[in-house]
Amino acid sequence: MADEDAPLPPHANGNGQEENGHVPEIELIIKASTIDGRRKGACLFCQEYFMDLYLLAELKTISLKVTTVDMQKPPPDFRSNFDANPPPILIDNGMAVLENEKIERHIMKNVPGGYNLFVQDKEVATLIENLYSKLKLMLLKKDDVSINSLLSHLRKINSHLEKKDTRFLTGDTMCCFDCELMPRLQHIRVAGKYFMDFQIPTDLRYLWRYMLHMYQLDAFTQSCPADQDIVNHYKQQQNVKMKKHEELETPTFTTSIPMELDIQDE
Incomplete structure (x- = not known):
């Protein structure tokens, strides 16, 4: 697995500390490029949740870490940790959230600021x-x-x-x-x-x-x-x-x- 090399907003990939307390770090594991195995892949859901979380990181409600995984050659620890479930995978305080609907629900209900993103229309x-x-x-x-x-x-x-x-x-x-x-x-x-x-x-x-x-x-x-x-x-x-x-x-x-x-x- 590789950390995404794109610039992330303030309070992303950092220590996640605010003056008034701790800002939780959220890790998003996304599919890597099928061409080079490192850069971002073209998974629609991976990009969708990346965008959701990036917006929250810009608002400094979370610290965001994005990791790519080459699904053509997934590392052994990925297979053992996630039972071969494909990305996107969200990790919050050591807990892995699998499946798209559960990730969406978790961002909405458990990630600081997430509720405001999920408007009803x-x-x-x-x-x-x-x-x-x-x-x-x-x-x-x-x-x-x-x-x-x-x-x-x-x-x-x-x-x-x-x-x-x-x-x-x-x-x-x-x-x-x-x-x-x-x-x-x-x-x-x-x-x-x-x-x-x-x-x-x-x-x-x-x-x-x-x-x-x-x-x-x-x-x-x-x-x-x-x-x-x-x-x-x-x-x-x-x-x-x-x-x-x-x-x-x-x-x-x-x-x-x-x-x-x-x-x-x-």
């Missing part, structure tokens, strides 16, 4: 569910029906953002839904472009503005996997072998917006 919850399944269907089918289904879903999100006219899904403060949606939008953007030359239409102005705001946040950029790792994630699903030269490529990160969209100051 049925409209937004319904709006973003099934988005990822539509990406996977498009990559599998590669037909107009699946493409239009994904586009229709993206247009609904764009319309919601236009109606709200806020920086994020539920307001001007990030919440759990943003930590869930943005990694999926990144996969749509990177994998869709690579496999099908699919691009999020520029007329979805409010969606692009939302993505611009997210690209400016450390919580997203520090948790975001490289483009190559996102692509390789889907190559593995399709049983496509990685080419040798891909291991030597310098990681790239798509975090810009189309030049024709002049929304910098909005």
Whole structure:
């Protein structure tokens, strides 16, 4: 296992001491890159919880440590400690929390500040569910029906953002839904472009503005996997072998917006 080398916010990877007392250290174990076995992998849930906890570390309610584990060659202590359960795995005060739903519940109920991240909004919850399944269907089918289904879903999100006219899904403060949606939008953007030359239409102005705001946040950029790792994630699903030269490529990160969209100051 390797400690994640991305810069973490103040009170992350530190002693976790506040003037008024102890700030608990939370460790998040995430899947490593399937290309080099060390950097961040392209697991959506790993990035989602990384973002949740990063936001809390920025607020100094916790100290955050992020560790990557190569699931192709997991170390012996990982197998024995976690019974081969795959990441994400959250460790709080020596207690390991396994399974996504339990991790989410633990952050909400037991991690200081976590409750404020998990807002209740049925409209937004319904709006973003099934988005990822539509990406996977498009990559599998590669037909107009699946493409239009994904586009229709993206247009609904764009319309919601236009109606709200806020920086994020539920307001001007990030919440759990943003930590869930943005990694999926990144996969749509990177994998869709690579496999099908699919691009999020520029007329979805409010969606692009939302993505611009997210690209400016450390919580997203520090948790975001490289483009190559996102692509390789889907190559593995399709049983496509990685080419040798891909291991030597310098990681790239798509975090810009189309030049024709002049929304910098909005």
